[in-house]
Amino acid sequence: MIRVILPAHLRTLAHVDDEVTLHVEGQATQRSVLEALEAHYPMLRGTIRDQVTHQRRAFVRFFACEEDLSHESPDAPLPDAVAMGAEPLLIVGAMAGG
């Protein structure tokens, strides 16, 4: 199972309180995780990536294992620790404030 931590606004939108766990078919990549996430929580379509181009929204980043994976290929394998569920994939909104 893949663990995903959503930013607060998207947890509210998806009606989840904590991290979500997803079953991902095949290799765990950004794309396969997001497709599983959006299939399970259709209200998240368009909030993390564009619905047509699948390009990541500008103010959204992907972190895992203390690394910024935002600029990795969406088809690159996620770290083993994420694929095995030992570490979560963090979906993060850019910092707001002064």
Add this chain to the structure above:
Amino acid sequence: MSKVRVLVGTRKGAFVLTSDAKRKRWDISGPHFGGWEIYHLKGSPADPNRLYASQSSGWFGQQIQRSKDGGQTWEPVGNQFVYDGVPGTHQGYDGTPHPWEFKRVWHLEPSLTDPDTVYAGIEDAALFRSIDGGQTWQELPSLRGVKGHLWQPGAGGMCLHTIVLDPSDPERIYIAISAAGVFRTDDAGTTWRPMNRGLKSPDELPDPQAEVGHCVHRIAMHRSRPGVLFMQKHWDVMRSDDAGESWQEISGNLPSDFGFPIVVHAHEPDTIYVVPITSDSEHYPPDGKLRVYRSRTGGHEWEALTKGLPLRDCYVNVLRDAMAVDALDGCGVYFGTTGGQVYASADAGDSWAPIVRDLPAVVSVEVETLP
């Protein structure tokens, strides 16, 4: 006994204010969608408990929310707004071609007769329609064919912000875009014509009377007289007596003819309201006095309505979607400010009191009169 429900969209969520017909004591619920920008929420005239809300965020994009119980509970519906075909370009701020890009929904206008049909005005300017309660959205693309390559953004963005449905003709719709102007369809959106004859924009356009390009801020209609339209333009308050074919200025004795909203009294089709703002570079009331101006003569002659409003040190703005009327016997008038106040008058504007003072900046105000 009748009730009133005021729907308030703010920069940080939606609020629902309810009162009985006396409009003295108010219940306030919210924030709904706390932290998100709510550009607009509006109820269906055919089913007042059916509400639609535009929820957006610079981080997470656009959502459309729907309520079937008057705003007590909400469900996200379709949020995919894809331009029809290859959208091409419009003009950017610097006059160079800029590709059409969806940014947000500014205005939602439910059908007058069908709760499942709703129109959405978006930025970059286009008109979309849903006939399945907001689940899916289709563009009415021929609008952008009316010289869309010449449209340019106003300072707030190139937004389709006004949708007026003609109660006497289901195929006639007026829309307004900043900064393109007013357009009308007489065949339910198949074809459109610009409706800007008589508008003059000498400080904004190289051709002051251009067919398109005018920065229209809001148009309003009384449902008993759909051929008469009122307009608050960037500068100038205007009136059309021929369904938008031509416009005449009615600014008269206003202290400033710049402003954003304009509304018509629920029962008096020649009584209209505006909120004068100092200028396009000073978005606050003249002299620090927040005054609504009312004309009972369909324009030209205006009176300041001041009782209960702040008349010193007030520097808020009232945005284009942030004023509305109820349909009770003593017509209620409501407006919200960028300072977070929502003011109400239960006597057609003669006196005012705040319903609430400290909301986030108010973007939109709509009113439903309930049995």
